[in-house]
């Protein structure tokens with residue numbers, strides 16, 4: 001007889017609204033008129049890789065962008081058939097599987113191209129690949145000025161089909177002038193090589209697709225905006241919140257004036273204070289960098305200030321302003337009322353890092 005152990009109800013969970021995700025995909029599509037490669041690396045930015053891939057599969061997309069073969073495998077095991085594109089340079093040990101599965105790498109070097117060509121020859125197939133060109137990111141790709149000199153050799157590799165040219169923007173949300181120059185550089189590389197030889201031409205992630213003219217491209221690679229956050233001002237109101245990070249109050253007490261709260265006693269009450277203890281902490285990805293930064297949480301329709309330091313599993317907030325507050329009350333750490341961008345700013349980081357920092361202890365609850 002097997003003994004069943006009841007699952008502990010989660011103290012912290014992340015609600016993921018799949019209809020908001022699909023709405024945001026529509027915004028991406030309308031904003032640039034390009035084909036779409038939703039980026040689902042890092043567990044779809046912490047939103048749940050399999051669930052997000054399944055939710056987007058039928059939405060007329062061309063590729064999913066992933067970081068490595070482990071993520072590609074998970075998408076396939078979830079039964080999703082959409083083509084898979086590997087966003088960065090590949091590790092040599094990953095390549096045989098990429099060829100066998102017909103996933104699409106982007107090539108940054110002749111060595112990679114030669115190896116893929118050899119593996120494809122061994123497998124008796126022709127592998128579709130994209131060429132990555134470095135127009136300023138400095139992370140991968142053929143340096144733009146060098147690529148034309150390599151093109152003949154790349155095209156001589158009979159087991160590769162060069163079907164795309166891609167590049168990446170490092171400062172689309174910070175430096176318009178540089179980014180415009182990058183678009184121009186990408187266009188001139190296309191002109192020099194003959195753009196029509198590439199079925200897919202892509203440069204933009206979220207900021208590039210929202211804020212710039214993508215006429216030189218026919219594919220975009222949005223990540224963050226699908227998850228409801230605009231990296232550029234002026235577009236946020238078009239997007240819908242996808243993830244809400246939530247927890248519950250586990251305890252409500254009134255502390256007298258002069259009482260310390262949390263490790264280090266950074267916060268000392270200056271009056272009798274009603275303090276709620278909440279079941280989430282940095283062990284869940286609610287980062288400790290939020291301590292003593294004026295961070296707020298949302299309870300019963302109001303903002304309530306975080307008190308003292310975030311601990312591993314618990315935080316304390318001031319709920320003196322909430323007469324009806326009770327144990328079990330739901331708390332939003334970020335979501336529709338507390339924007340994740342606000343939390344990221346207070347923590348001295350970016351929304352991408354907040355999303356991907358949510359740990360496995362946090363149950364993801366998907367709603368369609």
Ligand SMILES: *Cc1c(COP(=O)(O)O)cnc(C)c1O
Pocket residue numbers: 039041087168204205206207221222223224225231
């Ligand atoms: C992560 C990534 C993206 C998506 O970027 P967002 O800013 O989240 O839209 C697009 N392209 C590449 C190459 C990436 O690494």
